[in-house]
Amino acid sequence: MNYDLTLNLILEEINVAAHQINGESINRFIDDILNADKIFVTGVGRVMLSLQAFVKRLNHLGITAYCVGDITEPAITEKDLLIVGSGSGCSILPVAIAEKAKEYNAKVIHIGSNPHGSMAEIADYMVRIPVRTRLYLEDETDSGQPMTSLFEQSLLVFCDTIAMMIIEKKKLNMDELWMYHANLE
Amino acid sequence: MNYDLTLNLILEEINVAAHQINGESINRFIDDILNADKIFVTGVGRVMLSLQAFVKRLNHLGITAYCVGDITEPAITEKDLLIVGSGSGCSILPVAIAEKAKEYNAKVIHIGSNPHGSMAEIADYMVRIPVRTRLYLEDETDSGQPMTSLFEQSLLVFCDTIAMMIIEKKKLNMDELWMYHANLE
Amino acid sequence: MNYDLTLNLILEEINVAAHQINGESINRFIDDILNADKIFVTGVGRVMLSLQAFVKRLNHLGITAYCVGDITEPAITEKDLLIVGSGSGCSILPVAIAEKAKEYNAKVIHIGSNPHGSMAEIADYMVRIPVRTRLYLEDETDSGQPMTSLFEQSLLVFCDTIAMMIIEKKKLNMDELWMYHANLE
Amino acid sequence: MNYDLTLNLILEEINVAAHQINGESINRFIDDILNADKIFVTGVGRVMLSLQAFVKRLNHLGITAYCVGDITEPAITEKDLLIVGSGSGCSILPVAIAEKAKEYNAKVIHIGSNPHGSMAEIADYMVRIPVRTRLYLEDETDSGQPMTSLFEQSLLVFCDTIAMMIIEKKKLNMDELWMYHANLE
Numbered sequence A, B, C, D: 001m002n003y004d005l006t007l008n009l010i011l012e013e014i015n016v017a018a019h020q021i022n023g024e025s026i027n028r029f030i031d032d033i034l035n036a037d038k039i040f041v042t043g044v045g046r047v048m049l050s051l052q053a054f055v056k057r058l059n060h061l062g063i064t065a066y067c068v069g070d071i072t073e074p075a076i077t078e079k080d081l082l083i084v085g086s087g088s089g090c091s092i093l094p095v096a097i098a099e100k101a102k103e104y105n106a107k108v109i110h111i112g113s114n115p116h117g118s119m120a121e122i123a124d125y126m127v128r129i130p131v132r133t134r135l136y137l138e139d140e141t142d143s144g145q146p147m148t149s150l151f152e153q154s155l156l157v158f159c160d161t162i163a164m165m166i167i168e169k170k171k172l173n174m175d176e177l178w179m180y181h182a183n184l185e
Helices: A003-019 A023-035 A045-060 A092-103 A149-169 A174-180 B003-019 B023-035 B045-060 B092-103 B149-169 B174-180 C003-019 C023-035 C045-060 C092-103 C149-169 C174-180 D003-019 D023-035 D045-060 D092-103 D149-169 D174-180
Strands: A039-042 A065-067 A081-085 A107-112 A125-128 B039-042 B065-067 B081-085 B107-112 B125-128 C039-042 C065-067 C081-085 C107-112 C125-128 D039-042 D065-067 D081-085 D107-112 D125-128
Touching (some): A003 B003, A023 A107, A023 A125, A023 A149, A039 A092, A045 A065, A045 A081, A045 A149, A045 A174, A081 A092, A092 A107, A092 C092, A149 B149, B023 B125, B023 B149, B039 B045, B039 B092, B045 B065, B045 B081, B045 B174, B092 B107, C023 C125, C023 C149, C039 C092, C045 C065, C045 C149, C045 D045, C092 C107, C107 C149, D023 D107, D023 D125, D039 D045, D039 D092, D045 D081, D107 D149
Parallel strands (some): B039 B081, B081 B107, C107 C125, D039 D065
16 A cells, blocks of 8 residues: 555544544543643553643643653642543553552543443543554454554544644633743753 | 534644655655664654654564663664654754764654755755644645644654555564564553 | 761661672572563662663663663563562552563562562562661661662662673673663763 | 672762762752752763652752653743753753753753863853763773763762752751652552
């Protein structure tokens, strides 16, 4: 398959998956982000990279957000929100961190594909990106991409969509966002 | 703008930008990846996150790749390839690293938007994602997204497209890629 | 307390703690490092920083070592070694990773202070740095330093001592170690 | 050389190097940390690891500190302090970052060994750890350790000494420091 066809396949898969996310869970997700004192995110591998991109953008919007494991990670409290990215809902480290966050009465949101994993019992609710991958085959959207690529891509695009909606909701001026941006690069 | 419209805006922007990449530079990029002893990537902020996702995937394909700054980063040699991600082609750290790589006679490829930045004189060639952002306004594709989001998203999708083309070219079995995947998560 | 007195306190605490490590466990530790195909390390916070410094040095000595969570982390196998740094032996993430490593039949060594934590049942053996800290008070060496500083410092110095012993054992020329060192800095 | 002799060599080298740091520069360093709005640190390799340990501890003391390159790194201003760790004072990335920080009128302190590197012209002043290593041979303290180990170790111990002096100066209760400590581990 040549470049253009492969690119179309990927973009169409993201398009289908990201449009299937439940609207009610999206609104709840935005409200919880805006109401939290601090946001924490956790995940593994490329899923974590998509969430790190979200954390960077949230800080640009004036929203305090951290990655679990960051050098500067503070203590979580009951006023905070933990976002767990895990397609399967079973990755051991995110699950262990989510359980710990519940001990401190923080709110926990699971962004994933599989609604039947360990996260189902821990999270307050799930934002489901319905991706059928080579890992957990019971889902709706079948992917022609390797491993869990589609989940990782959809997660990035979903989070950037949320960021734009927050910019509009908070009436932020996009040209002024740079004031929070790192300037030692 | 609601979720679906915002999502459509983002995906359409990626679609336009990623399809405009020059085909010859794409083929050369793939050949150079397959011919290099080791791949190194560098960039800053969210651009680096997209490149880290690429490094992770390349390793799954049996291709040795590192991020500059990794704990396990080895020495670069003249048989290696450095991929520099920088929309403006002017970010000081990537430029400094690229200059260093040229001292060791490594090949340097710049993935960026602005063809007139400092990288133009350092890189062997450029893979251009033509994104007009709020930073460097002379380019073709105007973006309604904050900061350089479109470049970062297009970079991830471009790299994942390249990864799929390499899988096909090397006749890899996608279900066997997990053997290189981290298993302590 | 002025600078010199504070410095003396810290160095004397490291001196006492690091000299109490059991000699047999030290020899076994060196042998296991030299016999492993690949080394993995895990820990949290400043303990992980000390182990990252060890991973960097091991790679300089031509020994393949990774940090769990690295972008380039490969799969662990039964020929590999996982080193878990945890003073208390109870940190949830390192413990979860150690359990996972045992599923793949990798060897697991615990470097810690508290011999009665969860790691006691998982690890093949313990390299004990006997540090009595404000966290787990049953140990021999009482520390005047904040939190678990003494464990983190002793861990770094211990690992650098091991690195020098390996250099001697492998008859490496210290001036030639730079060939493995990152050169894009 | 056996374990105990090797350990003694390392600890004695740190002892000599860390005690030679100029007292006036130490006092000025502490004052600048306490007077800054935010602290930033930069360095490469194992030097950066020692500085990351310092950033973690400073945050535990209620002092806002970041590593350059962190996901959550904010913009630097003229009220902030950049600490550059570089034995040679010539590492290209730290030097480039220091120059950038001066453009924003931030204060820049160089912790290093070589007083004649590029940092000499950029930094407001130097905290000198006089280490003679295999890299820059004009210094006083000759090291039997590989590469720049002694500088990295001395840097960690120096920073931890400073942290204890700040605890005393700010009359902090060491048992209450945990309130700032990450609790999702």
